[in-house]
Amino acid sequence: MTLDELRNRVNGIIGSLNGEFAYYIETDEGYIGEKEEKVFPAASLIKLPIMIEAFRQREAGVLDLTKPLNIAQKDKVGGAGVINQLSPSASLTVLDVLTLMITVSDNTAANIMIEKAGKEPINALLAELQCRQTVLQRKLMDFQAIEEGKNNYTSAKDAVHLLREIHHGKLLQNDSRKTMLNILRNQQFRHKLPGSMDEEVIMIANKTGELQGTEHDAAIAEYQGRAIIAAVLTKNLKNEADARHKLAEIGMVIQDYLMIVQKN
Structure with a gap:
């Protein structure tokens, strides 16, 4: 399968979506994308730079990841999570x-880590990584901030850039990247891009995001030493279930591409 064939198959799936979309898929052979720099509400994809900045601060000796935290009742919020x-x-x-923030997309965990790592350092990290469409402006479940015009934003290209940094970037040490990758591989929400993949064959590390009318997923798919990093973002959906189904279809196309290219 060529990159053009990959693009045609993905466009054939996503083109009939009832809503807005963007995607960016990076392979060893090159990349394909559609509206990849278009700005979308980040939803829980904003948890990716929060995690990266936390590990950067650990390496700098600023943040001790082994330190126990007592979670105050006032800090607990609703939505996804168990805390x-x-x-x-x-x-x-x-x-x-950090692990709960990613694996079960815990919103309380994200807010705790925004406090620990700091909004300004997280946004400085995004600037350093040249994630130009991604910004952290509010905590999770802060609907008052949204009413005041403060939201968190990202793009498909930025989401891939963040996953690339975790997978094989230069900003952090190998042990930090390995730990983050293992956390993402233990993601519990596997119903979008990985939804129809054969996880006995393809190794998946992913992070989802969802809001009303919004279904995102960003994933690293690996097979026999090769990797594809993909992000599909949506908004203003009329049928969220249909969007999740289409993301799973795109995941199957990614699996096909990985396996066919490897054989060749």
Whole structure:
């Protein structure tokens, strides 16, 4: 399968979506994309730069990931996650909080890490990585901030850039990247891009995002030493279930491409 064939198959799936979309897919042979720099509400994709900045601060000796945290009841928020259901006496390490932020997309965990890492350093990281469409302006579940015009934004290209940094970037040490990659590989929300993939064959590391009318997924798919990094972003959807189905179809096309190119 050529890159043009990959593009045609992806466009054939996503083109009938009832809503706005963008995608960016990076392979060893090159990349394909459609509206890849278009700005979308980030939803939980904003948790990717939060994690990267936390590990950068660990390497700088600023943040101790082994430190236990007592989670105050006032800091707990709704939406995705489990921390808000834990007892008031529950104690988690910073690494535990980061892990829950990614693997179950815990919103309380994300807000704790925004406090720990700092909004300004996270945005400075995004600028350093040249993620020009991505910005952190509010905590998760802060609807008042949204009403005031403050939201978190990203693009398909930036999401791929962040995953590339985790997979084989130069900003962080190998052990930090390996730990982050393992956290992403233990992602519990596998119903979008990985939804129809054979995970006994393809190794997947992904992060989803969702809001009303929005279904995102960004993933690293690996097969026999080759990797594809992909992000599909959507908004203003009329049928969210249909969008999730289309993302799973795109995941199957990515799997086909990886396996066919490897054989050749």
